[in-house]
Amino acid sequence: MRYLFRPPAADAAGLLALPWHQPLEKWDDSVLLDVPSRGISRHVVRFTASEGSVYALKEIAEPLARHEYALLGTFEEEGLPAVSVVGICVDRPDGLDAVLVTRYLEYSMSYRYLFSSRRGADSAERLMDTMVQLLVRLHLAGVYWGDCSLSNTLFRLDAGSFAAYLVDAETAERHPTISAGKRAYDLDLARERVGAELMDLQAGGLLPSGIDPIDVADSLAGRYEALWDEVTREEIFRPEEQRYRVAERLQRLNDLGFDVGEVELVTSAEGARLRVDTRVAEPGQNRRELFRLTGLEVQENQARRLLNDIRTFRAWLEQRSGRPVPDTVAGHRWLAEVYRPVVDAIPAGLVGRLEPAEVFHEVLEHRWFLSEQVGRDVGTTAAARSYFETVLPGTPEELTTPSAITERR
């Protein structure tokens, strides 16, 4: 047998002791982690935990495994939203297929959960937008997916909105750019699969009555075209409107979840032609800034939210001490005095239901809500206590991320 791992692989070394010589289907429960069904897979998929981290294992033919391993690696390097690949195991005895190992995307939710939950009908719109955003991002990067479906997408909460991740790249291809035909075909496939997946939920009695599978599937094309046009179109401005129109366009792209790499303006008699080079990577300005200040790794919207809180905290520090406070100092003190106390206070039984940064975001929301009710600022500590008592227990237990379950054992 042969194992190929992408460095840093120290955390994955514990995986070597697994019974790779057996078919995944025959693995003993003692080495596996029971994770609720994430979607429909053509292959045997199992989960396992090693040193606090959770991994997904998929048994597939070696050429596909090698292809997917290589592709997911480049996606990660470029910051495309995809699961992170750890390695592959090939040359298994008795002609067994290869196994692809990916890191479990913690705090992710499958469409099955999201659509069938109470707020499914509200989420449907946002989920389709999120999915289309993922597809547009991949297409901009020259990736043809060939298998865009809800089953192959995972969703994560990001300060109340959703972020989508590609889970399965078996059929995906990488090109410098992709043809309109490939984009159209990818979209046709997505429409068909989403429609079938929702009909499947409906047949299983899992879809709220307000959602029509065909309408939802049919809405993908329009959403996609609109977003593709927003991120790629060239515009012509009159010289006098140039300045604000450029700013407007950039702001619009940011709002849609895209960063701009480069702006090109070519002036001519009729006006200025604007071409923007949209970055394919997930936006990360706030994420990087928060990491610099606190060492916390969170998603972009969460980071924006936390940075705002740090700014408020810093202003309060400066006001109290009467002198300037460097942002790094503010960041560290905020982490120790504001963020950590909230996260550490999450009741043991509720740990893992939501990502800590998402909990913090919800506590801030709750604080605003409570303050509004009583007409004064109730403070973060009181808000957190109330949130842990009244709101967090309402989050379904099945959302608990597998690594938190492993920790508890």
Add this chain to the structure above:
Amino acid sequence: MASIEMNQIVKKYGDGFPAVNDVSLDIADGEFMILVGPSGCGKSTLLRMIVGLEDITSGDMVIGGTRVNDKAPRDRNLSMVFQNYALYPHLSVYENIAFPLRLAKTSEDEVRRRVNEAADVLELHEHLERKPANLSGGQRQRVAMGRAIVRQAEAFLFDEPLSNLDAKLRGQMRTEIARLQRRLGITTVYVTHDQTEAMTLGDRVCVLRKGKIQQVASPRELYEQPVNLFVAGFIGSPPMNFLPAEVNGDTLTTPFGAIELDERRAAAVAGKELLLVGIRPEYFEDASLVDEAKRPLGSVFTARVDVTEWLGDSQFAYIPYEAPEAIQQKLADLSRELDSEALRTQAIVSIDSTSRIREGRDAEFWLDSRKVHVFDPETGDNLTRDAEAGAELTRLASEDRIEQVQEARSESQSISGDDRAGAA
């Protein structure tokens, strides 16, 4: 269903490299066409231009009489089979087949009619009301085919559909696809790198090399009358043996002795010096087992056997031979291009399974000289190809096909009880 015509199709990528170079190919309505060749030959690119995934640099792609170069994939009404074989657990087998029609808001009656027709062809009737969980591997694949059938596409397209299946399921599916195509009489284009798949499935096979068509013919014509060294080496397993040969009048001198050529072939090679003679493994036999009546039709030679391989119903002997360096180089290049390791300077010879020829000993072999071909090692051209005989083989195959398609269509009309306008 429709014919597919390709006129001088070229596909160039950004760097100017032609992945497909001036391909003209007509696929008849109802025909099963295979695109085959080693990796990088352009077969998948060609298929993708039919589907609409790749832009066409120049040339015309005509489906059912309409030029489709600028049409979106969806508007070409083709079906890529097995692209989506996810089975949905809460949907019955019936709905698992019907959902593309549901998405297209097809009327209930029409859905029922088409699903039932597909289930007839696929023999899935007794499973229609069940959930897919308990279907066998083969039945699951048939549900995927059912999805393709109910769309009533102009053609079926397959892109290496079996390459990731295990050997057993691969064999089953090959039979299944062949049977289905015959019953439906639907135009089919099938891409594979596997020459066995190509030979067993296709009415005609298009062999590609570096973006160019080498030969389009029935499997038998490719096998018996290949146009060049490339096709001869690619088609057949174990592959054709290539021996160095010198010409003297109507005699070829080879490491396996002299081979007499008939008048036609002798004329074709006259004036050449160093040549390659191509002999299929089954043109050999253990000389002691050859009928006296047959013996004079070939030549007999003695050679030392390196290895024998007894397979029960057949037996192979491996005989090393000497070749000039230029020829060795040529054969090495060819085998690299064909992704094969077999074409070394060692002949693979098929002998009767009862033969007692032993490893490491000299043995007497008989060689049927009537069927050998002679190739120009420089150009690769087959100098002794009989184009007429080849065309006749393909003509016979196409007659068979037309008959089968007609049968299939008259049957399907009697099943559905109405005459599908525009279906033929």
